[in-house]
Amino acid sequence: MLFAAQLGTIALALAIIHRPLGHAMALAYTSRRHLRLERWLYRATGVDPDAEQSAGAYARSVIVFSLIGIVLVVAIQLAQPALPWSNGLAAPRLDLALNTAISFVTNTNWQSYSPELTLGYTAQALGLAVQNFLSAAVGLAVAVALFRALAPAARETLGSFWVDLTRGTLRILLPLSFAAAVVLLIGGVVQNLSAPLELTTLTGGTQSIPGGPVASQEAIKLIGTNGGGFFNANSSHPFENPSAATSLLQIVLFLAIPFSLPRTFGEIVGQPRQGRAIVGAMAIMATVSVVLMTAAELAAPGSAPAAAGAALEGKELRFGIPGSTLYASATTLTSTGSVNSMHSSYTAFGGGMAMLNMMLGEVAPGGVGSGMYGMLLLAIIAVFLAGLMIGRTPEYLGKQLGPREMGLASAAVIVSPALVLIGMALSLAVAGLRESVIGESLLSDGAHGFSELLYAFTSAANNNGSAFAGLTANTLWLNLALGVAMLIGRLAPIVLVLMLAGSLAARRALPETSGTLPTHTPLFTGLLIGTTLIISALTYAPALALGPLAEGL
C-alpha cells in the first residue's frame, strides 16, 4: 500500500508536469528569438546563431565539444592542488582523471573514486557540475535534431548545435536546477565552502562533518539524469538526500525531462498522439519493472536477508524498502545512476532487475535526450519488423525507411550490447586482465563477483553510472576499459542518430494511406515494448544467467 501510494505520487507529479514542461521545451527549441544573455554568449564565442548545420556538421560539433570538454575536465582535476577550496587534496592519477572526465562528459557519472577523498569543491563545481549541465544539454540537442528530421517537411539542415546547446542549458536546465536546488536546501541539503568540521561527539569521540557546494550540484545531477554524487554514498548520504520526502522529489526530478520529451517530440512533429504512444511504452515498462524489483526486495529471498529478517543491508531506514526500490528502479531506467541504497546488497533478483533496466538500452524513459532518441531508434526497428510481417515498405511518420536508415538504426542499437559483451570477454578471457580484475577489483567471488563486473560494463556502456559498488574500479584496466565503453557508448549512437536524422530530414513525409501502419495506437505501443524486450533479452540472457540468475536460483 505504501509502495502503491508513493508510486502513485510520482506518477501523478509526472502526469501534471509532462505537458507544460514538454511544451516549454518544444518552444525553447523552435523559437526564433534569442534572449539577451544568449546574444551576448553567441557574440563572445563567435557563433552565428542563425546558421543551421547539416547532419555532418552537427555531429562534428558534438564530437569536438565532447572531446575538448574531456580535456578541460582532466586539466581542472590535475590542477586541483592549485585551486582554492580543495581541502588539501592531491591531483588524481591520470587514468582516474581521464575516466572521471569521460564519465561526466558522456552523462554517465560512473565514479571510480570516492569523491570526498579525491576531489575538492572547486574541481567538483567547475569541472563536474558544469558537465552535468552540458552533457544533458547535448543529449537534448541530439534528440531535438532527430525530432526536426521527423517533422513532415523536407529540410537539408538539422538546426544549430550551438544554439540548441545554449538554449537547453539556459532556458531549461538552469532555471529548473536553481528551483530544485532551493527546494533541496530547504530539505536540508548543504551548500557551503567550509572545510570539514572536526567536532567532539557526545561520547568524547571525534567526527568530521563534511561540507561543500552540494545543493547546486545535486539539483543538476538529478535534472540532467547525470547521477554523480558529491559524496561516495551518493543520494544515500544524508547531506545529499536528507529525508524520504527529498528522496521522492529526487525521483520526480530525474524522471521529469525524460517523461516530458515525448510531448516535445509530438509537438515538433505536429502529432502529439505519436508522443503519447511512446510515453505509454515507457510508462508500462517502468511500472512493471519497479513492481517486480519491489516484490523481490519485500520477499527478501537469499541467505543474508533471511539471516537479518529483511533486505535492509545497504538501505537507509528513513527511505525504507519501497523508497529504496522506487529510487533504484527509476535511476537505472533513466540513465541517472545516482543511488539512495546500495544495489550490490539487493536480493539477487532485485539487483538483476537493476541490471536488466539498464540493458533495455536506457529507454524507459532513459536519460535526458538519450532515452528519447534511443526509443525512436527502437520505434523505427519496430515498424520495420511490422513491415516484414505484413509485407509493406516500412515508414515512420510518413518517412520511408530504406536499407540505409535500417542499417544506421540497427548499428546504433547494438553499440552498447557489443561494448558490454566485448568488455566482459576481454576482462575474463585475457590472462593478465583477468588477474587484475579478480585480484584487485572484485569484492566477491562466484556469481556475485561476475555480477559486479557485468553491472560495471552495463552501466558504463549505457551511460548509467550506478554500480555494484563493492567493485574496486580504480585500476588501470577498468579505468581505461570503462572509459572507452562510456565514450563509445555515448558518441557512436549519437553520430549514427544524427546520420539517420540527416537522411530522414531530406525526405518529405508521404501522405497517410489505408496501407500505413499507424504508430499512435496501443497496438504500436505493444509492438514497441516487444521490440525493446526481444532485443535486450536475446542479447543479454546468457550473461544474466551467469550472474544474478545463478546467484538467485
Added chain:
Amino acid sequence: MRHPLLRQSLTALRVLLIMTLVLGIGYTAAVLAVGQVLLPSQANGSLLTHDGEVVGSALIGQSFTDDDGEALEQWFQSRPSAVGYDAAGSGGSNLGPESDELVAAIDERRASIATREGVDPASIPADALTASASGLDPHISPAYAALQAPRIADARGLELSAVQALIDRLIEGRTLGYIGEPRVSVLALNIALAELQ
C-alpha cells in the same frame, strides 16, 4: 582558421569557458547566497549543540562506542556501519545477498545484541543487524529503540517509563502518513538523555 574543425574547436573551447563561468561559478554562487542568507542552518549541515558545544549534525549518525568499538551501555546504539560513522568517508558494505561474510556478521550482531540487551535473539529488528547504504544513517526503528530502553534505564538509574517517554516523544512518523518509515534519531535521543540529568 580556415579549417572547419579548427574553427569548431575554438568555438567549443570558448563555449566551455563561458559556460564554466555561468554555471560553475555564477550558478554555484547564487545557490550559495540563497543558502547562506536565507537558510543558513540547513546550508551549514543542520548542526546540533549540547551545553553550548556543537556535538554533531541532526542528519548524520554517530557511533556511541568506546575506543574498541564496544557499545557504551548508557547510550542508545546506532545501526551497524560499514565506515564506522566516520563522516570523512561514506558508503555501505556492498556485500551480496549470498555473502558468507555478511551472513556471519549478521549472526554475530544478533548474538551480541541479544547478550547486551538480555533479549530473545529472534526479537531483534532487521535494522539493528544490517549496515546502511551511507554508513551514516542517523536513525533506528522505534522497535530497536524500545528494545534498548531497559538497558539504558538500568545504566543511568532512570525509570524505564522515563526512557520510553523520551522515545515516544522523538519518534518521527511517515511524511504525510505514507512517505518513508517510522524512525527515531539516535543522536537526538542521546542528547535528550544527556539533558535529563
